[in-house]
Amino acid sequence: MNTALSELRLHAREMGTLVAQQVETAVRALLEADGEAAELVLRREQRINDWQTEIEAESFRLLAMQAPVASDLRTVLAISRAVTDLERAGDEAKKIARFALASAGHGVGGPTRVIRRSLRHMANLASESMRVAVEALDRGDVEVAHDVARLDREIDQEFESALRQLMTVAMERAPRLLKPVFDTVFALKSLERIGDHAKNVAEHVVFLVSGDDVRHSGKSRAVPARESQH
Amino acid sequence: MESADLSQHTSRRFNEDMERVTTRVLQMGGFVEQQLNRAVAALVDGNSALGEEVAREDYRVNRMEVEIDEECSRIIATRQPTASDLRVMVAIIKTITDLERIGDEVEKVGNIAARLATMEKPADNYREIRHLGRLVTEMVHDALHAFARLDADEAFEVARRDRKVDEEYEAVQRQSITFMMEDPRSIRRALEIMWVVRALERIGDHAKNICEYTVYMVHGKDIRHLSIEDAERQIRDFAARDRKGD
Numbered sequence: 001m002n003t004a005l006s007e008l009r010l011h012a013r014e015m016g017t018l019v020a021q022q023v024e025t026a027v028r029a030l031l032e033a034d035g036e037a038a039e040l041v042l043r044r045e046q047r048i049n050d051w052q053t054e055i056e057a058e059s060f061r062l063l064a065m066q067a068p069v070a071s072d073l074r075t076v077l078a079i080s081r082a083v084t085d086l087e088r089a090g091d092e093a094k095k096i097a098r099f100a101l102a103s104a105g106h107g108v109g110g111p112t113r114v115i116r117r118s119l120r121h122m123a124n125l126a127s128e129s130m131r132v133a134v135e136a137l138d139r140g141d142v143e144v145a146h147d148v149a150r151l152d153r154e155i156d157q158e159f160e161s162a163l164r165q166l167m168t169v170a171m172e173r174a175p176r177l178l179k180p181v182f183d184t185v186f187a188l189k190s191l192e193r194i195g196d197h198a199k200n201v202a203e204h205v206v207f208l209v210s211g212d213d214v215r216h217s218g219k220s221r222a223v224p225a226r227e228s229q230h
Numbered sequence: 231m232e233s234a235d236l237s238q239h240t241s242r243r244f245n246e247d248m249e250r251v252t253t254r255v256l257q258m259g260g261f262v263e264q265q266l267n268r269a270v271a272a273l274v275d276g277n278s279a280l281g282e283e284v285a286r287e288d289y290r291v292n293r294m295e296v297e298i299d300e301e302c303s304r305i306i307a308t309r310q311p312t313a314s315d316l317r318v319m320v321a322i323i324k325t326i327t328d329l330e331r332i333g334d335e336v337e338k339v340g341n342i343a344a345r346l347a348t349m350e351k352p353a354d355n356y357r358e359i360r361h362l363g364r365l366v367t368e369m370v371h372d373a374l375h376a377f378a379r380l381d382a383d384e385a386f387e388v389a390r391r392d393r394k395v396d397e398e399y400e401a402v403q404r405q406s407i408t409f410m411m412e413d414p415r416s417i418r419r420a421l422e423i424m425w426v427v428r429a430l431e432r433i434g435d436h437a438k439n440i441c442e443y444t445v446y447m448v449h450g451k452d453i454r455h456l457s458i459e460d461a462e463r464q465i466r467d468f469a470a471r472d473r474k475g476d
Contacts, residue, residue: 084327
């Protein structure tokens with residue numbers, strides 16, 4: 001049982017690390033109009049899907065054959081949930097890569113250039129939060145969950161400020177820029193969501209360790225939190 | 231003899247547990263559907279109070295998810311279900327995750343509806359959004375219907391509709407951009423509308439996920455990373471082989 005569990009944790013970590021790489025490569029492809037890098041991300045997406053299938057099958061085998069209880073059961077359930085978030089984060093990286101590939105032929109687009117620093121910063125934060133979250137998942141380290149939440153807030157702030165800049169561009173400059181502006185807005189949005197998924201993974205770690213489900217603790221108040229504006 | 235009795239006993243208990251959980255999943259689904267309808271209505275009617283109320287009520291969806299999730303963990307731990315029963319449990323846990331995320335998207339629509347209520351309405355009076363809203367609401371409804379009846383054929387049919395949703399989504403996006411080019415002052419509003427359209431498109435994705443879990447429950451096959459056509463073909467071949475085996 002212990003070996004199987006640590007295998008499972010290790011695999012989730014490897015999958016998360018791959019997702020973090022995908023995020024970095026996709027944004028680099030976008031910022032450098034590098035079509036090959038974008039294609040690499042699209043090819044590697046298959047490996048993320050394979051990981052998901054593999055880890056879920058492993059979890060299922062564990063549940064069916066070993067009937068884990070208490071903290072072992074929580075570990076298996078937390079990892080199954082985390083894998084869903086990792087796969088969705090991978091999907092967002094794929095979307096960025098598609099945009100990068102479609103625009104690579106014409107060089108780096110104007111709107112992308114305007115917020116290039118924000119994009120780079122958000123990509124760094126998003127991939128870091130992903131790495132930190134899966135490391136915490138592997139080690140069962142609750143403390144780290146706070147770091148991930150902090151990173152997520154930073155990503156959200158950067159998102160808001162980059163969005164404002166893009167809206168200014170959209171309103172001031174020629175309307176023909178609108179399409180690329182919105183493609184860039186969606187790339188930003190993808191990064192913001194990757195931060196959310198990392199935060200979810202960190203919340204699964206809290207559940208794994210303490211048995212407390214904290215997923216909605218910020219939102220279950222009578223007055224909804226301000227976090228989901230978009 | 232005694233152990234056979236015991237296992238029958240356990241399986242009867244398990245079936246009772248399952249029925250209770252399934253009922254709760256369907257209640258959760260029904261509430262999510264209602265929220266979705268109200269969010270779109272709030273937007274179209276410019277009813278900001280309704281939009282706020284929908285957003286505020288999302289905590290109920292979250293609470294239902296946590297409760298059902300805990301119930302499932304308890305069942306897995308105490309009943310130690312067989313492989314095929316376990317498959318059903320896994321499908322339920324995944325289904326409520328998607329329902330909860332639909333709830334999150336609806337919450338966003340509610341918040342945006344509240345913000346947009348004070349602004350001038352677009353010339354087409356949200357015709358496209360109403361249409362897209364209807365498409366995805368029906369998808370959610372029918373996906374849950376297929377889930378409740380363990381109907382893989384219906385699940386496939388519903389999953390196929392997601393392509394239509396994606397096409398509509400692309401069309402509305404292009405249209406919004408055209409509107410903005412004509413009237414740059416509408417950019418703020420158009421951006422908000424784009425988030426709504428995107429939320430609806432995602433709800434279609436989640437409904438499709440629920441259909442995939444139903445297929446998994448019925449056939450034991452994970453079809454998530456296949457195209458719907460490939461998945462259907464594989465399931466048909468699979469079933470044909472099964473029949474030959476009999």
